[in-house]
Amino acid sequence: MARRSVAEIVTGAVVILAAAGFLGYAVAHSGIAPAGGYRLHAQFNSVSGLPVGSDVRLAGVKVGQVVAEAINPETYLVDVTFTVAKDIRLPKDTSASVLSEGLLGADYLALAPGGDAAMLPPNGRIMATQSPINLETMLGKFIFSMSGGGQAPAKGSGTAPSTNASKP
Numbered sequence: 001m002a003r004r005s006v007a008e009i010v011t012g013a014v015v016i017l018a019a020a021g022f023l024g025y026a027v028a029h030s031g032i033a034p035a036g037g038y039r040l041h042a043q044f045n046s047v048s049g050l051p052v053g054s055d056v057r058l059a060g061v062k063v064g065q066v067v068a069e070a071i072n073p074e075t076y077l078v079d080v081t082f083t084v085a086k087d088i089r090l091p092k093d094t095s096a097s098v099l100s101e102g103l104l105g106a107d108y109l110a111l112a113p114g115g116d117a118a119m120l121p122p123n124g125r126i127m128a129t130q131s132p133i134n135l136e137t138m139l140g141k142f143i144f145s146m147s148g149g150g151q152a153p154a155k156g157s158g159t160a161p162s163t164n165a166s167k168p
Contacts, residue, residue, distance in 0.1 A: 037083040038122035049107040091116040095128035
């Protein structure tokens with residue numbers, strides 16, 4: 001019986017170590033680990049669907065993550081703070097947009113570098129921003145426009161009803 005207990009203990013320890021290894025790997029590669037790099041800021045009208053922890057991408061490659069969002073009480077705009085990898089230097093005229101990976105994909109912050117020779121310093125602010133497009137509103141407008149809008153012509157609009165009566 002003693003051998004069986006030792007074998008069970010050893011097997012249990014191996015399983016626990018393997019699970020801890022998988023957990024460590026998952027955390028290290030999921031973006032949950034603390035973000036390195038320097039911080040930048042941007043203001044948006046809306047960041048609907050862009051939670052803290054979202055990716056920051058440059059040319060489709062993850063270069064950082066969103067670390068904070070707060071409403072500016074004076075402008076009612078959303079202040080977004082995000083990190084960018086230390087080896088990525090961005091021009092001052094870089095733009096930031098909230099984009100989606102697809103209809104059911106997660107939103108992310110996309111950076112598009114400009115051509116300015118001067119670079120953004122750490123804690124700098126990106127001035128050119130674009131808020132996310134509300135897909136539900138766009139679909140609603142499209143469907144409404146395809147159905148004719150559901151409105152009758154206004155009186156005096158210059159359109160007379162057609163008649164099929166023939167003149168005698």
